[in-house]
Amino acid sequence: MKKRTLLLTLPAILLVFSILLSACGENAKSGEASEIEIKFPSIWVAKDSKAATFAQIVKDFNEQNQGKIKVVVEEIPDYAAYKDKIRTNITTGTTPDIFSFDNPADGEFYYKSGNLADLTPYLDEQWKSTFLDHAFDNATYDGKVYSIPFEFGVTPVLYNTKLFKQAGITGFPKTYTELFAAFDKLKAAGIAPATQMTGGDGWVSMLWYSQLVSAIGGPDVYKHGLDDPAFVQAAEVLKKLFDYTTGDAVGLDNAGGHFLNQQTAVLLNGPWFIGRIKKEGIDQLYDSVEVAPAPVYEGGKGQPGQYVGFTQASLAVGKQKDKKKEEAIVKFLKYLTSPDNVKKISLDSGSLFVIKYEVTKDDKVERLQTEMKKGMEAAPYIIPHFRASVSPAVGAEFPQALSGLVLGKYTPEQFVEQLKQAESK
Amino acid sequence: MQRTTHFRTGAILFLLPALLLFAAFFLYPVGYVVVVSLLNWDGMSSPGFAGLRNYSALFHDEVFRISIRNNLIWAFAEALIQVPLAIVVALLLARKPKGWKLLRTIYFFPHVISGIAITMLWGAIYNNERGLLNGFLRLIGLSEWEHNWLGGLGSAFPSVLVYGLLYIGYFMVIILADISSVSQSYYEAASIDGATRTQQDWHITLPLIRGTIATCVTLAMVNGLRQFEQVLLLTNGGPANSTSVLVLYLYKELQNFHYGTANALGTVLIVLGGLVILTVRRLFNAAKYDM
Numbered sequence: 192m193k194k195r196t197l198l199l200t201l202p203a204i205l206l207v208f209s210i211l212l213s214a215c216g217e218n219a220k221s222g223e224a225s226e227i228e229i230k231f232p233s234i235w236v237a238k239d240s241k242a243a244t245f246a247q248i249v250k251d252f253n254e255q256n257q258g259k260i261k262v263v264v265e266e267i268p269d270y271a272a273y274k275d276k277i278r279t280n281i282t283t284g285t286t287p288d289i290f291s292f293d294n295p296a297d298g299e300f301y302y303k304s305g306n307l308a309d310l311t312p313y314l315d316e317q318w319k320s321t322f323l324d325h326a327f328d329n330a331t332y333d334g335k336v337y338s339i340p341f342e343f344g345v346t347p348v349l350y351n352t353k354l355f356k357q358a359g360i361t362g363f364p365k366t367y368t369e370l371f372a373a374f375d376k377l378k379a380a381g382i383a384p385a386t387q388m389t390g391g392d393g394w395v396s397m398l399w400y401s402q403l404v405s406a407i408g409g410p411d412v413y414k415h416g417l418d419d420p421a422f423v424q425a426a427e428v429l430k431k432l433f434d435y436t437t438g439d440a441v442g443l444d445n446a447g448g449h450f451l452n453q454q455t456a457v458l459l460n461g462p463w464f465i466g467r468i469k470k471e472g473i474d475q476l477y478d479s480v481e482v483a484p485a486p487v488y489e490g491g492k493g494q495p496g497q498y499v500g501f502t503q504a505s506l507a508v509g510k511q512k513d514k515k516k517e518e519a520i521v522k523f524l525k526y527l528t529s530p531d532n533v534k535k536i537s538l539d540s541g542s543l544f545v546i547k548y549e550v551t552k553d554d555k556v557e558r559l560q561t562e563m564k565k566g567m568e569a570a571p572y573i574i575p576h577f578r579a580s581v582s583p584a585v586g587a588e589f590p591q592a593l594s595g596l597v598l599g600k601y602t603p604e605q606f607v608e609q610l611k612q613a614e615s616k
Numbered sequence: 617m618q619r620t621t622h623f624r625t626g627a628i629l630f631l632l633p634a635l636l637l638f639a640a641f642f643l644y645p646v647g648y649v650v651v652v653s654l655l656n657w658d659g660m661s662s663p664g665f666a667g668l669r670n671y672s673a674l675f676h677d678e679v680f681r682i683s684i685r686n687n688l689i690w691a692f693a694e695a696l697i698q699v700p701l702a703i704v705v706a707l708l709l710a711r712k713p714k715g716w717k718l719l720r721t722i723y724f725f726p727h728v729i730s731g732i733a734i735t736m737l738w739g740a741i742y743n744n745e746r747g748l749l750n751g752f753l754r755l756i757g758l759s760e761w762e763h764n765w766l767g768g769l770g771s772a773f774p775s776v777l778v779y780g781l782l783y784i785g786y787f788m789v790i791i792l793a794d795i796s797s798v799s800q801s802y803y804e805a806a807s808i809d810g811a812t813r814t815q816q817d818w819h820i821t822l823p824l825i826r827g828t829i830a831t832c833v834t835l836a837m838v839n840g841l842r843q844f845e846q847v848l849l850l851t852n853g854g855p856a857n858s859t860s861v862l863v864l865y866l867y868k869e870l871q872n873f874h875y876g877t878a879n880a881l882g883t884v885l886i887v888l889g890g891l892v893i894l895t896v897r898r899l900f901n902a903a904k905y906d907m
Contacts, residue, residue, distance in 0.1 A: 282659050300873050304660035389767075389854060439744035441855050442767030584872035591679075595856030598769050616673060616874055 227519045229262045231289040232276065237268035240466055240540035248532050252523055260519045262289075281306050286509030288520055291341070293503055295329040295579050296586065301507060302337040308508040311336045313521045321530055326545040329502055329575070339524055342504035343543045344461040345567045346398045346576065349468075349559075353479035354382050354456040363483035365495065367406075367428065370486045374435040377456055383449065385457035387436040389597065390444030392578070393590030396429065398459040400589075401499045401576040402485040403428050409492025410572045413580040417611050421491075426596060426603035428488070433597045441594050451476065459485070461503075465541050465559045482562040484570070498570040501579045502545060543567075581614070588613035646886065652879035659875040670880040680881075683860045686773060690861070691840030691892065693781060695833045702787035703829065707817050709788070710795040720792065724785035735849045738779050742766050742850070766851050773859045776850050787832045794828040795821055830900035837892045841885065862888075 235245040249262050267273045270293075277290050286306040292298055301307055314336050319327070322340065330338045350363055355373075358380040364370040374384040387396045405412055407428075408421025433440060437449055450458040451472045458464075468477050487495045506524060511517040526532065534548035541557050543564065550556055567573065578586035592609040595601040601609060653670055657663035674680045705723065709716045726734060741748045742765040750762045765775045798821060806816050822829075844863040847853060853860040853868070862885050869878035 278659065300658055300660045303658070391852060437745065439764055439767060441764060442744075442772070442851060444852070582872075584874065587868055587872050590852070591854055591857045594767070594854045598855055600769060600856050612677075613872075616677070616869075616872075616877060 226258055227260045227516050229260065229288045229516070229520055229523060230265060231262055232265040232267050232273065232287050234267060234270055234273050234291065236264070236266040239268065240463070241536050241542060244536045244539045248527060248535070252526050256522075260522065262523055277301075280509075288509050288511070288516070289506060289524070290509070291504045291506050292338070293505075294583070294586075295502055295505065295575070296581065296583055298330070298338055298505060298507070299332060300583075302332045306510050307337050308510050308517060308520075309335050309337065310339065310508060310521070318525060318528075321528070321546050323545045323547060325573075326502070329579070330505060338505040338507040339528060340502040340505050340545045341528060342502070343500060343545045344463070344503040345498050345500040345543065345563055345573070346401075346459050346461045347498060347563055347566055348483045348485055349450070349458045349460060349464070349480055350483060351450070351453060351456045351476070351479050352481050354380075354453065358382060358456075363481070364486050367486050367488050371431070371435075378435060383437045383455045384435040385432065386443075386447065386449050386455045387433055387440040388443040388446055389440065389590045389594040390442045391446075391590065392586070393593055395446045395459055396432075396440075396593055397577055397586075397589055398499060399432060400425055400429050400593075401574070402459070402497075403488065404577060405497060405499070405574045406485065406488035406493035407491040410494075410497070410574050412492075413575075417581070417585075417607055417614070422607045422610075423603045426606045429593070430596050430603065441597055462541050462543050462557075462560050462563055465557060468559075480559065482559055482566060484566055494571045496566070496570050498567050498573045499576050500567060500570075500573040501575040581610075584613045584616060585610050649879045649882045649886070652875060653883045655876045655879075657875045658873040659870075660873065663876075666876055670876045671884075674877065674880055674884070679857045679860055679865055682857055683862045683865045684884075686777075686859065686861050687841050687843065687888070689773075690777060690843055691837040693777060694836035694840045698781045698784055699787055699829065699832050699836050701781070702784040702832065703791055703822075705784060706788045706791040706795060707821065709792055710821070711813065720789070723788055726783045727786050732845055732849065734783075735846050739766070739850050742775055767855055769855060769858055772851055772855060776847055776859050780846060787836065790832060791825060791828055794825045798824050826900060830896055833900070834893055834896045837896065838889055841888055841892065 231249075233245070235241040239245075246264070249264055253261050265287075267276065274292075277287070277292065280286050280290075281301055281304050284306060286304075292301065311334075314327075323343075326340045327336055330336055330340050348363060354377065355361070355363075358373070358376040360373045360376055364373045377384040385399075387399070388394065389396060403425035404421050407424050408415075408419050412419050412421050437443070437455060447458060447460060447464060447467060449455040451467065453473050453476060468480055472480075484496045484498060487493060506527075508517070508520050508524070511520070528546055530546055530548040533544045533546040534550070534554075536542065537544055537548070538554055538556065541560050543560070578589065588610055592601065592606050592613075595609065596603065596606040652663075654666060654668070655663040656666035656669070709720055713719075740746075744750065744764040744767065747765075749765060753759060753761045763771055765771050802820050802824075803816055806820060811819070842863060843861045844867070847859050847861050847864050848867070851859045853864050862881055866878050866881040866885070869875075869881060
């Protein structure tokens with residue numbers, strides 16, 4: 192009896208132990224090889240517009256450093272899953288050698304974990320000079336650079352000239368008074384003027400709010416926190432903007448659908464949307480789309496031509512025990528962010544970067560991308576969007592508070608109060 | 617005596633692997649949740665002790681109150697609408713009308729499809745611009761009833777809640793299986809005494825399947841407390857948090873780097889689940905039915 196019991200139980204116990212042991216076994220292998228292996232979980236894979244060029248750059252680097260350094264890309268095409276993975280890794284002290292993150296507001300939390308490598312000593316003048324001015328403002332914490340800013344997003348106004356013509360409007364309005372007059376004309380012509388949304392993360396409406404907040408409060412508005420009266424005033428205007436949108440704006444989470452079907456005339460979005468206009472837009476939509484800076488708010492502290500722009504992807508390095516490995520990682524980062532490689536990715540994908548590069552006449556540059564870049568370079572200042580400037584909790588509460596504002600549950604003051612409460616939790 | 621000791625050692629050895637797994641994958645995580653709920657922690661930097669502050673913050677929080685309310689409505693709606701519907705349909709199918717097997721399959725079919733797919737389908741039905749529901753209302757001349765179903769403060773939560781109640785197949789199959797295990801002799805005796813089908817259902821079938829009904833009610837209520845994807849996909853808790861539920865709120869708090877609050881929410885959920893099970897057992901006096 193006893194023997195049989197033991198015989199039956201043993202395999203089960205062994206199974207449990209083998210599960211526990213297998214977790215420890217993986218680490219043993221990596222130390223032996225003389226070649227330094229750099230692990231890079233990446234989202235620039237599969238259908239991502241940067242995937243092909245990115246893969247080629249990694250391949251070139253590995254060939255040039257054969258036998259010495261090898262970058263191994265782990266493909267994670269799903270952004271939400273990627274974010275969850277990175278967070279778990281950082282919390283459990285298994286931070287990847289290189290990873291990227293989108294919102295600088297998240298980066299601060301990552302830095303605080305103490306599991307990121309300090310990149311300040313590697314950032315010599317030569318490397319730094321290849322980046323745009325102020326590129327590192329959001330990447331510096333406690334006087335140390337904890338990530339390399341990479342991809343850049345600007346979100347000007349995209350507008351449909353064909354619909355504007357139908358409503359008898361020429362050119363994009365310069366002030367909000369003119370804007371509302373133009374919107375009235377569009378509405379009278381049976382066209383929903385602009386896309387707004389409160390579903391998902393409320394992206395497009397969040398961008399309008401960002402434009403308004405800085406148009407009213409000026410470029411330094413986020414320095415005073417949510418107490419600045421500009422946030423309440425901007426909410427009032429944003430609520431009014433919801434009178435000029437589609438009936439499903441509350442709850443809508445597909446940014447751009449109506450614009451692509453030519454049901455709305457105006458959309459705030461960035462260079463990554465250009466590809467969608469070409470692929471998913473109705474016939475000849477691309478030819479009627481133009482780019483403009485958002486209007487000026489009369490009496491506001493903002494200046495004409497301001498652009499909302501933000502680092503959309505930063506590269507961070509996990510803390511390394513081995514100095515040689517850290518140097519190898521930086522070597523790869525310098526390669527990836529070199530003007531030549533960035534130019535390749537940018538021209539192929541339409542995305543913008545914080546790294547400067549020269550364009551020659553022979554380069555095929557996207558029309559709308561060029562316009563965005565021109566507008567960005569002409570802008571008196573560039574201000575990050577709302578979500579990148581507040582804590583993640585406030586950013587997450589924004590669509591909820593906004594739908595409450597639009598449906599009349601909250602006054603503009605209560606709307607801001609709601610955002611403040613999310614911060615204090 | 618000797619035999620008993622042998623038996624005990626054997627039993628312990630047999631249970632050990634399961635116990636180890638249970639401890640590793642249930643007791644430890646639950647304990648961890650409770651401990652973290654007492655911390656002031658963003659999940660990244662080193663945590664500080666917060667005592668019960670996370671909990672007191674929750675009880676002053678509007679979104680938490682809305683979430684609890686919605687979860688309770690959900691739990692009771694499933695117990696009081698979905699389960700009774702399943703019982704009625706099961707009783708009717710148990711009479712084996714023509715084509716009952718086909719009907720059983722049809723009722724069960726939605727449970728074969730992924731819940732996410734069904735939710736997305738309903739998202740399309742409720743769509744304000746192109747949705748079937750508004751299209752149908754227009755068709756029958758009730759266009760003044762057209763509505764942004766998932767975007768209205770009053771209509772969003774009922775819209776998210778109600779369609780799930782229609783999918784009764786899962787409980788129906790469980791109840792149907794139990795009904796078929798009731799001995800035919802009771803019914804024969806009853807019909808000799810002149811009892812109608814309805815009387816038989818009421819006085820024989822229902823009392824005999826009480827244990828199964830209690831199980832279904834428990835499962836339904838716990839299901840109501842665990843709601844997540846239906847809300848996440850349809851409204852993400854909006855508008856103005858009016859459709860928020862506890863698990864969604866927990867998920868968002870994790871995303872917001874509020875690990876302490878998220879784990880406090882987890883603890884509240886565990887306690888609520890326990891309470892529901894205890895209450896249902898009490899109500900049905902179900903201990904003796906081997907739930």
